[in-house]
Amino acid sequence: MPVSIHRPLPPEIYEIQLQMEEIARSYGLDFFETIFEMLDYEELSMFAAYGGFPIRYPHWRFGAEYDELLKSYSYGLSKIYEMVINTDPCYAYLLSANALTDQKLVIAHVYGHCDFFKNNAWFSKTNRKMLDQMANHAARVTRYIDRVGYEPVERFIDACLSLENLIDPHSPFIQRTEKRGRGDDARPNGALSQEDGDRQNEPGKFSSKDYMDPYINPPEILARERENRLAAQQAREAARSFPDTPQRDVLLFLLEHAPLKDWQHDILAIIRDEAYYFAPQGQTKIMNEGWASYWHSTIMTRHGLTDAEVIHYADHHSGTMAMSPQRLNPYKIGIELFRDIEERWNRGQFGEEWENCENDEVKRKWDRQLGLGRQKIFEVRRVHNDLTFIDAFLTEDFCRKHRLFSFAYNDSTGNYEVASREFQAIKKQLLASLTNHGRPFIYVKDGNYGNRGELYLWHDYQGIELKQDYADATLMNLQMIWGRPVHLETVIDDKPTVLSYDGHSPQRRSA
Numbered sequence: 001m002p003v004s005i006h007r008p009l010p011p012e013i014y015e016i017q018l019q020m021e022e023i024a025r026s027y028g029l030d031f032f033e034t035i036f037e038m039l040d041y042e043e044l045s046m047f048a049a050y051g052g053f054p055i056r057y058p059h060w061r062f063g064a065e066y067d068e069l070l071k072s073y074s075y076g077l078s079k080i081y082e083m084v085i086n087t088d089p090c091y092a093y094l095l096s097a098n099a100l101t102d103q104k105l106v107i108a109h110v111y112g113h114c115d116f117f118k119n120n121a122w123f124s125k126t127n128r129k130m131l132d133q134m135a136n137h138a139a140r141v142t143r144y145i146d147r148v149g150y151e152p153v154e155r156f157i158d159a160c161l162s163l164e165n166l167i168d169p170h171s172p173f174i175q176r177t178e179k180r181g182r183g184d185d186a187r188p189n190g191a192l193s194q195e196d197g198d199r200q201n202e203p204g205k206f207s208s209k210d211y212m213d214p215y216i217n218p219p220e221i222l223a224r225e226r227e228n229r230l231a232a233q234q235a236r237e238a239a240r241s242f243p244d245t246p247q248r249d250v251l252l253f254l255l256e257h258a259p260l261k262d263w264q265h266d267i268l269a270i271i272r273d274e275a276y277y278f279a280p281q282g283q284t285k286i287m288n289e290g291w292a293s294y295w296h297s298t299i300m301t302r303h304g305l306t307d308a309e310v311i312h313y314a315d316h317h318s319g320t321m322a323m324s325p326q327r328l329n330p331y332k333i334g335i336e337l338f339r340d341i342e343e344r345w346n347r348g349q350f351g352e353e354w355e356n357c358e359n360d361e362v363k364r365k366w367d368r369q370l371g372l373g374r375q376k377i378f379e380v381r382r383v384h385n386d387l388t389f390i391d392a393f394l395t396e397d398f399c400r401k402h403r404l405f406s407f408a409y410n411d412s413t414g415n416y417e418v419a420s421r422e423f424q425a426i427k428k429q430l431l432a433s434l435t436n437h438g439r440p441f442i443y444v445k446d447g448n449y450g451n452r453g454e455l456y457l458w459h460d461y462q463g464i465e466l467k468q469d470y471a472d473a474t475l476m477n478l479q480m481i482w483g484r485p486v487h488l489e490t491v492i493d494d495k496p497t498v499l500s501y502d503g504h505s506p507q508r509r510s511a
Contacts, residue, residue, distance in 0.1 A: 007037055007038060009036055009037075009038060010038070012100070013036070013038070013094070013103055016100075016103060016104055016107060017036055017107055019304075020104065020107045020108050020111060020299065020304070021034070021111065023108075023299050023303050023304075024108065024111040024112075024115070024295065024299065027295070027298070027299075028374075028378065029111055029112070029114075029115040029295065030115055030118060030119060031090065031111060031114035031115045031117075031118050032087075032088040032089050032090050032114060032117075032118055032128075033088075033089035033090070034084075034089060034090045034091075034092055034110065034111065034114050035089050035090070035091050035092070036092050036093070036094055036107070036110075037091070037092070037093050037094070038093075038094050038095075038096045039093050039094070039095065039096060040095075040096050040097070041070070041073055041080075041095060041097065042070060043093075044080050044083065044093055044095055045066050045069040045070045045073065045080070046066055047083055047093055048065070048066075048069055048080055048083060049062045049063070049065035049066035049069060050062055051085075051278065052083050052084070052085040052091075052093075053085065053130075053131065053134045054131075055134060055135050055138050056134055056137070056138055057137050057138045057140075057141035057142070057157070057270070058138070058141060058142060058145065058150075059154065059157050059161075060154065061161070079095075080095065081095055081098060081102060081106050082094055082095065082106040082109065082110060084110045084113045084114065085130070085131070086117040086123060086126060086128070086130070086277075086280075086281070087128055087129065087130055087131050088118075088128035088129070090110075090113075090114045090117065091131065092107075092110040092114075094106060094107070099312065100309075101305075101309040101312045101313050101316070102312075102316060104300065104304045104305075104309075105296050105300055105304075105313060105316060105317070106296075108295060108296040108299040108300055108304060109292045109293065109295070109296035110292070111295065112291050112292030112293070112294065112295035112296060113288060113291075113292045115291070115295075115381075116284070116287070116288050116291045116292065116381060119381060119382055120280075120284060120287070120288075120381060120382060120385075121382060121383055122280040122283055122284055122385050123280045123284075125172035125173065126276075126277055126280060127273075127277055130277055133273070134274075137270045137273075137274070140266060140267075140270065141153065141157075141267060141270065144263040144266070144267065147263065148263060153263075153267070156264055156267060157267060157271070158477075159477035159480050159481055160267060160268050160271040160477075160481075161271060162473065162474055162477045163250065163251060163254075163271075163474065163477060163478065163481075164251070164271050164272075164274075164275040165275070165437070165439050166249075166250035166251055166442055167248075167249050167250070167251055167252075167272065167275050167276060167279065168248040168249040168252075169276070169279040169280075169283060169436075171248075171249055172276065204222065204225045205217050205222060240448045240451055241446045241447070241448050241449075241451075242446070242447050242448060243444065243447065246443035246444060246445050246458055247443060247444040248441070248442075248443050248444075250442060250443075250444055250457070251268065251271070251272040251275070252272065253444045253447065254268060254481055254482070255268055255269060255272065257447050258481050258482050258483070259482075259483050260481070264481075268481070280385075282437045283385040283386060283387070283437070284385050284386055285330045285386060286330040286333050286334045286337075286386045286389065286390070286434075287334055287380075287381070287384060287385065287386055287389050288334075289330045289331045289334050289335075290330065290331065290333065290334015290335045290336075290337060290338050291334065291338065291381055293320070293321070293331050293334060293335040294334075294335050294338045294339065294377075296317075297317065297335065300313055300317075321335065323402075328430075328433075336398070336402060337389065337390075337393055337394070337398070338377050338380070340393070340395070340398050341373065341376055341377055341380060341393055342373030342374060342376065342377050343373060344373070345370065345372040345373040345375070345376040345377075346369075346370060346371055346372065346373035347366060347367045347368060347369070347370070348366065348367070348368025348369070348370045348372075349363070349366055354366065380393070386434050387431065387434045387435060390427070390430055390431060390434060391427075391431060394427055394430070395423075396423040399421075399423050399426050399427075400423075404421075404426050405420065405421045405426060432464075440459055440460070440464070440466055441459070441460035441462070442457055442458070442459055442460075442488075443457065443458045443460065444456075444457055444458075445457060445458040445489070449487060452484070452485075453484050454484050454485045454486065454487065455478065455482045455484065455485075455486040455487070456486075456487045456488075456489070457478075457486065457487065457488045457489065458488075458489045459488060459489060459490035459491070461490060461491040465490070465491060465492060466490055466492075468492075471488060471490070471499055472499070472501070472506045475488060475499060475500070475501040475506065476501055476506075478501075479501045479502070479503055485500060485501065485502040485503070486500070486501055487499065487500045488500075489511055492508075495510065495511075496510065496511035497509070497510060497511055498510070498511050
């Protein structure tokens, strides 16, 4: 497949880019340099199959996705108008077949995305040079294919990709485990050991003045806690179990402890790196698309349209924002929530006084003329992800205005039906679908289960059971990587159950 080379934009499109960039910056949008390229639909489909990048490591799934996208476009079922990737500089791709009005809209939309990539906290830890890194990954995998053969590498990548969601998306921001310094005896921040002085850093000991210490930290209590900790440590050492606490980043645990060959270790590390790069996009889909849509709407309706382009723009924009009973449209929910926040903070519809007001007529006419809306949405764009965005700003009035509802499966009819229009039910279902991208929470509980070197995982059950075929297939791939039997503790039919795979057949037993 071809690799992207920079192609100068047609002069007419380049002038539009400069105009849109100037307008976007005048509104306070802040973004990296943005490089636009014109592609035909075959090229754009290829880039889309690669996740927006011009080159990825060789694997059949990219070809399958490319074929699906190209056929969907050929049959008139879908169309990709643009694509932009989170790098510095940002690269954006325009479809050469688009009308001029669409190109204007897309360029304005892209600048919204670029501002979000640069300024949203959840993207702050991502690799801004991922374009180069992806090419590096492709070269490394290609070398392994030349060395050990295509089929072994492909089978291993298949197994790794089935596990790519078993990461901890919060780990870039939270220190889960103690960081060690140089040597095993290194102490962070010059901390004293338990033998130093008065055991200032002993677990369970509170800071106190010397004369109050016997009362705040009774010696007999501290001695008993030390004995308990020592007994627990000895029990762990006797059982040779690890880690000390359940570990959510399953891929990291496999990298550190699975018996992998060098090429397998490197490929698993590549899959994990790319999973962490793409994770913030899944965490901010509603906000990111809503923010970009807010700004393309603002820029186009106030600056970017001629009289002859209004109908074409309205048709395209309304099609993008259309809601249906079958799916949640992130563009629509995102843009409307940002508009709602802006209006509420402009009118002062927040705070204790607003929340305590019970007069509907007073609330309907409420307008303190604070003008804080634009400032507030920039703040929201900076700190929130989809989960906190919905939790903090979805209101009952918003749900009523946009006719939102929750749904459930009806066993008697075999269909999904409206279950409730109550605000709390709607919000609960929406938050559940956004928590961990709607995926289960899986933790490594023991890497030496039964003192036999077997891997024991734990599903943090929150009311939704695992899909059995997915669980069995995942255990098979885990077993292939781990090399010994693997087990998964979960809940099936309201009963604690352990699913196992020993390399021959799936098994199930009561926990």
